[in-house]
Amino acid sequence: MGNTDEQRDEMLVLQSIYDSTVLTVEESEGFHCGTFLAQPTLGTPFTVVAPKLNSSGTYGNGKQEIDLEHLPPICLKFELPKSYPSDSPPRFCLSCIWLTMQQLGILCKALDRLWNQDPYSVVLYRWMDFLQNEALPELRIERRHSLGPLLLYLSKKKLYSGRHTGRPRPRLQQCQQYPGDRLYDDRAFKEQLDPSLLVCSLTDYDSKKKQEVFQQQWLHCQVCLNEKLGSQFLVFFGCNHYFCKDCMRSFFRIQIESGSASFLRCPQEGCASQASPPQVKELVGEVLCNKYEAMLLNTYLDTLADLTYCPRLHCQCPVVLDPDLTMAECPSCHFVFCIFCKMVYHGVEPCRLKPDERREIRDRYVAATGAEKHEMERRYGKRTLQLLVVESLSQDWMNENSKKCPHCSVSIEKQDGCNKMTCWRCGTHFCWLCVTTLKSISNPYQHFNDPSSPCFNKLFHGVEGLEEIDDVHDMGEFL
Incomplete structure (x- = not known):
């Protein structure tokens, strides 16, 4: 079998x-x-150690340790000469953003060693398997990897780049850009990378790979209890709790449409x-998402x-308040209103308050501390609050000690006497007990003599200072 056939079979x-x-193959010229x-196999846990990044974008003396499950791949670019495999090995170059030039050179020599162990036979599979499963042991990297030496080279811009284009190269070359005239493998290729972005690139890649692995797993939703692919799940950032998208779609829609979604939280x-x-x-589309964002803004x-x-109600535009004024003007509809009662601006006149609001303000003012009272007096006016307290106390007393005439609604106080009352205004x-009009003008006491009346025999009911008397006998005296 000729080289061409062996190469074709190897590619297949x-x-x-x-x-x-993972593998892309093409035929060029x-x-x-x-x-x-090559995705290297990592120990668990695997920790990357790097200097801490300062606010200036440079690395300082402090250290940071980052646990990762995935590292960016070691890139092997290869080219098969016409003499492969009968006479010569493949041409190749290696690159990796988290390995130094020295470490890449060690791997290049390891690939040479694999070729020399069984020369003149196809070797690409052994190379690929080595880079995936044996590269880290070859570099004596187990569960920790320090980025310090690499970051030092990158930050000083002394990394080897030369005229290397990233194409496969067959030989060693003296690198003049490193001190000491040390020999670096010309097949080791280092991409230009901002040192401040290296750690970020590693963590981003790790997150991306975790997401890919998650999406390929079969998982149970804790809401509907169905088993689905991870790609059909929503993962909450921060807590990593996950639920199927169908359940979360329904949950989000209900929350948003009901107007109760100040924040769409994890249901755990x-x-x-x-x-x-x-x-x-x-999950919910652009329309409901816009509504949700508006709710968050509000x-x-x-x-x-x-x-x-x-x-x-038809406007509801946000209005910025002036701390020195009690009025505000809407920038949209130009409505000028009082910032306290939200009614049309009324100048120095006190706000018109509903009875319940007046009672609430009075209770707050009576229970307030010095600073709180000062703030309320600035808002409502000191004299207004004092009058409000007096009026409210008076109203409370009237509610407890008087009743309104069922005809003209004037307040009437009962000091003594029987429960048959006569309005001083309309007669x-x-x-007094049931506040019912006594329709019989000739005999208003009939209400207390009628057995079907709720006030039967209660003419003097509740009257203080009187002994128990016979209401029927007393009724005769009034008649």
Whole structure:
């Protein structure tokens, strides 16, 4: 079998083993070439140690330790010469953002060693398997990897780049950009990377791979109890609780449409994590998402002390308050209103309050401390509050000690005597107990003599200072 046939067979075998996201193969200028992304097998847990990034964007003396489950791949670019495998090995280059030039050089020599162990036979699969499963042991990296040496080179801009284009190279070359005239493998290729972005790149890649693994798993939803692929689940950031998208879609819609969604929180009991706006938009669509964002905005605006809303129902535009004024003007409809009662601005006149509001304000003012009283006096006026207290106390006394005439509604106080009352204003006879008009003008006491009446025999009921007497006998005296 000739080299061309062996190369073709090797490519077919590799493509049947590895996914197209890992291995890409093409034929260029009569040569088979390709790229393999070797995902190294990490110990659990695997920790990356790096200096801490200062606010200036440079690394300081402090250290940070980051636990990762996935690292960016080691990239192997290869090209098969026409003499492979009968006479020469593949041409290749290696690159990896988290390995130094020295470490990449060690891996290059390891690939040479694999070729020399069984020369003149296809070797690409052994190379790929080595980079995935044996690269870290070859570099003596177990569960911890320090980025310090690499970041030092990157920050000083002394990393080897030269004229390397990233194409496969066959030989060693003296690197003049490192001190000490040390020899670096020309097949080791280092991409230009901002040192301040290295750690961020590693964590971003780890998060991305975790998401890919999660989406390929079969999981149980704790709401509907159905088993679905992870790609059909919503994961809450921060807590990592997950529920199927169908359940969360219904939950979010109900919350938003009912207007009770100040925040769309994780349904796990006791969890305060919130769904992000992109997650909400994905599940409920743009219309409901816009409504949700408007609700979030209103919730935030409600926390601002110097902001209120136009009291007109058709407007409801946010209005910024002037702390020195008791009036405000809506920037949309130009309605000028009192910032306290939300009615049309009334100048120095006190706010018109409903009875329940007056009673509430009185109770707050009576129970307030010095600072709270001062704030209320600034808002309502000291004399207004004093009159309000007096009027409210008077009204409470009248409510407890007087009743209104059923005909003219004037307040009447009963000091003594029987329960047959006569209004001092309109002359109407009425019962003090049930406040019913006594319609019989000639005999108003009939109400107390009628057995079907609720006030039967209660003419003197509740009268203080009187001994028990016979109401019927006394009635005769009045008649």
